Amino acid sequence: MTANSATGTPSWLGAVNDRAGLAVLLDHGPLTRNRICELVGVSKPTASQMMSRLLAAGCIEERGTTSGSAGRSAVVYAARTDRPLGVALDLDAFELRASVVDATGADRPVIRIELPRDPTERSAVEEVSRAIAEASAAAGTDPAVVHSICVGIPGYVDPGPTGELFSETLPGWPVRGLKSILEEELARSVYVENDVNLAAVSEREHGAGADSDVFALLWLGNGVGASFDVAGDLHRGSFGGAGEIGFLPVPVDAHALDPSARTSQDLVGGRAVALLARHHGLDVHGYHAARAALAAADAEAARRAVFHDLAERVAWVALPLLATLDPGRLVLAGPTAGLGGDAFADEVGRAIRRISRWYPDVVATRVPGDAVLRGARIVLAGRVREELLDTVASVSLA
Known part of the structure; x- marks a missing residue:
């Protein structure tokens, strides 16, 4: 018998039902047999057989009882998630x-x-x-x-x-x-x-990409990178390197912002943030020290100045993304963007409109903690x- 010839047999139908029964327990948490019947769309006898097979296979467990109709108690079943x-x-x-x-x-x-x-x-x-x-x-x-x-x-x-x-x-x-x-x-x-x-997967699931058909994510940290989400699918490129924008040369018109910068990484990466922090009066060496200093409560003035200067740089780095994908939304993520927050995203949006024809909705990440x-x-x-x-x-x- 081939694998396809089993379709429609009692064992195949049982497997389909068992999979559906376990899936609703994973999705909804502990449930009674009656509730499983409603969610899967099977009869009570069929649901009982499903639970018996899943219990025997060690895929679910009984998790106590709950009061049912006419004072009867109903067994509560739960998926076992300790393996795999x-x-x-x-x-x-x-x-x-x-x-x-x-x-x-x-x-x-x-x-x-x-x-x-x-x-x-x-x-x-x-x-x-x-x-x-x-x-x-x-x-x-x-x-x-x-x-x-x-x-x-x-x-x-x-x-x-x-x-x-x-x-x-x-x-x-x-x-x-x-x-x-x-x-x-x-x-x-x-x-x-x-x-x-x-990070883009996380943004799509829990953050600023959840309600957007197409968005680009620009990662700003010690390194610089990008990701493209099209209707929930990531575009990785033929060789896996889509979004590796840190190596791109600085546009000619952006050289005035930092004549020493040669790449996008130089212009907006960790080096740039540290140099801007020093320029605005913070005695720091290196990106991590600069981030810590800018996050301090008494550094509001320096933080505002640094992100004001950084906004136009980021706008220039974002232009290749906008020209390639033309997304409706640009999400700024990563440690630097998280520190700049909504005010920084607003400044970047204004800078993009000032230097180009694009006008995406520019927003700060909405994912707390470690998005990656x-x-x-x-x-x-x-x-x-x-x-x-x-x-x-x-x-x-x-």
Whole structure:
């Protein structure tokens, strides 16, 4: 019998029902049999059979009782989300952040691991392995049931046969075959994604992109990057490098803003923020120190001056995005944009209208905390959920 010939048989219908029953428990939380009947659209006997099979397979559990009609108690069923699991990671040159992900995407503790400054002490396999172990310990879960990993990186991996890694902040990591090396050494499915793309996923799900058909996200931090979301789909490009705008040369008309700048990274990245902070009276060296100083309560005047000067620079950097995608909304995200907030977004919008023909809605990020890690969690939760539901179907058909 071929796989397709099973369609319509009792076992196939049972598998479809079981998958639907588990899906509503994942979506809605603990439910009674009657409520499952309503949501899935099956009879009470069918629902009872579904729950029996799912209980036997270890996919659900009884979670107490609730009062029903005529004083009768009804059993409450809940999905078991302790397996399979995933681990989402986000890292930069200095720190790795990670958390366990289940099929519901529920919040779990976030662990932080300081990374070695010496490139000879760096190892992709060791760092990801440690993240799995420590995230699992923080969540109180078994690392052995972690089947998949999503790694958000400051750079991208070419999807071609060599799987070449393009990143300046991951010393010691393999420059070729990163995904296959991690999968072979860790014996788990691995998804490697650009950090700015993951921030856009988070913005689409929880932030400023939620109600926009097409938006571009401009990431402003120590590094500079962009992401393109078209109706919920990310455009990564043929070689995975869409949005790598930090290497673009500074437009001729923008040179007057900083004659020493050669690239977009020079014009609006961490170096630029630090120089502007010093120009406006803050005794700081380096981007992280500048950010901390600008965030201080007594630095309002300097902060306002820095972001006023930065706004026109960002407008020039945004023009290639606007000319390519012509989005209705431009989302400013990343540490610098988060510090500038709505007032900075308004200034950038005015600068864009002043120097160009475009007039997108320019808004600050609406995602609190680590947008990259949130995006990795969203991506991974969907994959963990599908693995769990596929397991149910395979058990039902056995």
